[in-house]
Amino acid sequence: xxxxxxxxxLGFEVxxxxxxxxxxxxxxxxGTVVGVLPGxxxxxxxxxxxxxxxxxxxxxxxxxLAGIYYGSAxxxxxxxxxxxxxxxxxxxVTCLDGYPMTxxxxxxxxxxxxxxxxxxGSMIGLIMLIGFAPVLARxxxxxxxxxxFAAMVLGLIGASVMSSNxxxxxxxxxxxxxxxxxxxxxxxxxxxxxxxxxxxxxxxLSLIAVAMGFFGVPEVVANAPNAHSHKMLTGKVTxxxxxxxxxxxxxxxxxxxxxxxxxxxxGILPGTGGLIASxxxxxxxxxxxxxxxxFGKGAIEGISAPEAANNAAIQxxxxxxxxxxxxxxxxxxxxxxxxxxxxxxxxxxLVTNHPELFWGVTVSFFIGNVALLVLNVPLIGLWVSxxxxxxxxxxxxxxxxICVGVFSVSSSSFDVYLVAFFGVAGYSIAFxxxxxxxxxxxxxxxxxxxxxxxxxxxxxxGDWTSFLTRPVSLSILLVTAAILVGFAVTNxxxxxxxxxxxxxx
Amino acid sequence: xxxxxxxxxxxxxxxxxxxxxxxxxxxxxxxxxxxxxxxxPGYMPRALGVIxxxxxxxxxxxxxxxxxxxLPQYQLRAVASIMLxxxxxxxxxxxxxxxxxxxxxxxxxxxxxxxxxxxxxLILSVVLAVISSAIFIWGLKLNAELVKWPNY
Numbered sequence: 001x002x003x004x005x006x007x008x009x010l011g012f013e014v015x016x017x018x019x020x021x022x023x024x025x026x027x028x029x030x031g032t033v034v035g036v037l038p039g040x041x042x043x044x045x046x047x048x049x050x051x052x053x054x055x056x057x058x059x060x061x062x063x064x065l066a067g068i069y070y071g072s073a074x075x076x077x078x079x080x081x082x083x084x085x086x087x088x089x090x091x092x093v094t095c096l097d098g099y100p101m102t103x104x105x106x107x108x109x110x111x112x113x114x115x116x117x118x119x120x121g122s123m124i125g126l127i128m129l130i131g132f133a134p135v136l137a138r139x140x141x142x143x144x145x146x147x148x149f150a151a152m153v154l155g156l157i158g159a160s161v162m163s164s165n166x167x168x169x170x171x172x173x174x175x176x177x178x179x180x181x182x183x184x185x186x187x188x189x190x191x192x193x194x195x196x197x198x199x200x201x202x203x204x205l206s207l208i209a210v211a212m213g214f215f216g217v218p219e220v221v222a223n224a225p226n227a228h229s230h231k232m233l234t235g236k237v238t239x240x241x242x243x244x245x246x247x248x249x250x251x252x253x254x255x256x257x258x259x260x261x262x263x264x265x266x267g268i269l270p271g272t273g274g275l276i277a278s279x280x281x282x283x284x285x286x287x288x289x290x291x292x293x294x295f296g297k298g299a300i301e302g303i304s305a306p307e308a309a310n311n312a313a314i315q316x317x318x319x320x321x322x323x324x325x326x327x328x329x330x331x332x333x334x335x336x337x338x339x340x341x342x343x344x345x346x347x348x349x350l351v352t353n354h355p356e357l358f359w360g361v362t363v364s365f366f367i368g369n370v371a372l373l374v375l376n377v378p379l380i381g382l383w384v385s386x387x388x389x390x391x392x393x394x395x396x397x398x399x400x401x402i403c404v405g406v407f408s409v410s411s412s413s414f415d416v417y418l419v420a421f422f423g424v425a426g427y428s429i430a431f432x433x434x435x436x437x438x439x440x441x442x443x444x445x446x447x448x449x450x451x452x453x454x455x456x457x458x459x460x461x462g463d464w465t466s467f468l469t470r471p472v473s474l475s476i477l478l479v480t481a482a483i484l485v486g487f488a489v490t491n492x493x494x495x496x497x498x499x500x501x502x503x504x505x
Numbered sequence: 506x507x508x509x510x511x512x513x514x515x516x517x518x519x520x521x522x523x524x525x526x527x528x529x530x531x532x533x534x535x536x537x538x539x540x541x542x543x544x545x546p547g548y549m550p551r552a553l554g555v556i557x558x559x560x561x562x563x564x565x566x567x568x569x570x571x572x573x574x575x576l577p578q579y580q581l582r583a584v585a586s587i588m589l590x591x592x593x594x595x596x597x598x599x600x601x602x603x604x605x606x607x608x609x610x611x612x613x614x615x616x617x618x619x620x621x622x623x624x625x626x627l628i629l630s631v632v633l634a635v636i637s638s639a640i641f642i643w644g645l646k647l648n649a650e651l652v653k654w655p656n657y
Binding site for chain 1: 514517518521522525529532536537540541542543544545546549550553556557560561563564567576577579580582583584586587588590591592594595596598599606607610611612614615617618619620621625626629630633637641647648649
């Protein structure tokens with residue numbers, strides 16, 4: 001207990017330093033601004049703003065990145081509630097009941113509840129993080145390459161099962177990502193792979209370029225042709241209209257707690273994170289509710305639970321990311337990449353060797369969430385006015401920021417060309433209904449997985465059953481199998497139900 | 506047409522993935538595979554090439570039995586404009602400087618919007634050049650020259 005207090009004190013020193021506060025607030029503000037802008041979802045916002053974080057020390061960069069995430073998630077919710085623009089899975093869920101609330105004139109309440117739910121969800125997730133991450137880090141010290149490999153497989157399978165276009169497509173995305181991960185120099189043999197003699201590719205594909213290409217560009221390409229008819233906001237949102245009624249409060253506080261629970265569980269599992277937690281929590285609320293027909297028409301639980309889930313999941317997803325070095329979801333993969341670029345390797349050693357980083361970041365999550373609440377409630381009018389920027393002027397600006405952002409990381413035109421290439425590729429595969437998130441996860445995890453796999457097989461003299469004879473590795477693989485089985489069963493049940501309904505007609 | 510009996514997104518994707526998998530496998534043949542206990546650089550890439558081909562094949566089969574679905578609209582003009590804008594940016598930033606690169610990228614990408622008009626776009630390019638110069642070069646000390654005048 002005393003150790004926890006000293007750690008927290010260390011964290012507060014870092015987070016409450018002038019620089020720490022500045023970067024935290026800067027991140028939250030930038031994130032909200034970019035997130036509110038229609039046509040840019042949280043993943044795209046983070047990809048675009050990521051280069052800005054490279055100009056500072058690692059702990060400040062992560063603090064800023066986390067702020068950017070909260071800000072852009074909240075900004076995206078604002079756009080979803082007010083304009084029914086679904087940027088990502090998270091905002092898509094928020095739109096379902098948020099937009100009807102706007103039509104009923106209750107936009108203010110929706111926005112307020114969103115802010116509160118996000119805050120509570122984050123706090124609960126944060127408590128988990130503080131409690132579990134050091135424990136997990138210590139437990140992970142017994143992890144050998146078999147366990148790491150198994151955990152990464154769990155992550156990829158988990159992410160694929162939850163994907164909305166079906167398991168096969170998600171697995172294809174992962175496989176494509178793994179291939180992209182091969183590009184570069186093979187660590188063990190020194191041989192260059194898939195580089196086609198290009199000097200620029202020796203170090204591998206730039207994560208930023210690929211992320212921008214797969215997340216940022218396709219959104220612009222898809223939205224630009226309709227730029228003139230993009231929805232515009234009318235009407236005002238006042239502070240007074242934001243206060244919820246007693247009925248609202250009664251309905252929402254339980255849903256917030258349930259949502260946070262869902263979020264924590266999904267966040268800790270490698271491979272699933274905030275993007276998935278929202279959907280699951282919405283489904284849970286609908287099933288648990290006494291009048292499920294209210295959903296889709298402005299039920300307040302329909303936004304409070306997913307928001308809480310999303311935020312709790314993000315916090316919880318930091319646990320495997322920071323303690324094990326295995327990203328909780330795509331967002332964490334980007335953060336992991338950012339950390340690596342700064343020369344910090346997350347993993348069990350992080351908590352012990354860089355305590356100022358871990359605890360500073362943890363405390364700043366707390367401050368970031370408080371800041372979000374404090375900033376966003378009064379400033380809601382400001383964010384709303386940002387929604388009035390016409391998309392036809394906005395999208396070229398997005399393109400410019402993408403270009404400049406990528407260029408600012410390495411001053412290399414080649415990386416910019418990569419963005420163009422992956423932009424086309426990204427749009428084309430999105431067009432064929434393949435999602436970029438599992439792909440990027442595969443790309444980040446690929447080299448690590450190959451490394452661990454090689455090491456395990458080397459140590460086991462080529463014996464594949466070594467994965468099953470080691471208890472921890474076996475249990476992780478069993479969880480993976482359970483997820484796959486659970487998925488298959490749910491699928492079959494749903495198909496059977498649909499078939500029965502068809503027969504009954 | 507016969508093709509309309511298929512689930513087109515699945516069909517096109519399946520063919521594409523099979524081709525990609527085959528290419529990956531082919532390239533991977535030039536890297537030594539090693540053996541299981543001592544994996545070479547070619548081992549996993551070959552495995553992935555095969556896996557991709559198999560998955561593409563499954564998709565192909567599925568496209569024949571699943572519900573017929575057409576392909577959504579592919580925004581070729583938008584893709585071309587934005588891709589060109591990014592490439593031009595990468596080309597100009599070292600040769601002509603930051604401001605021309607930003608301006609060119611703005612103007613070219615505006616072609617993605619079929620209803621864009623010339624004057625507002627030109628104004629936007631100037632505004633963006635100014636704003637991004639302020640943020641990135643002055644504010645963040647980006648390593649780029651504003652304008653590279655040709656040497657006489």
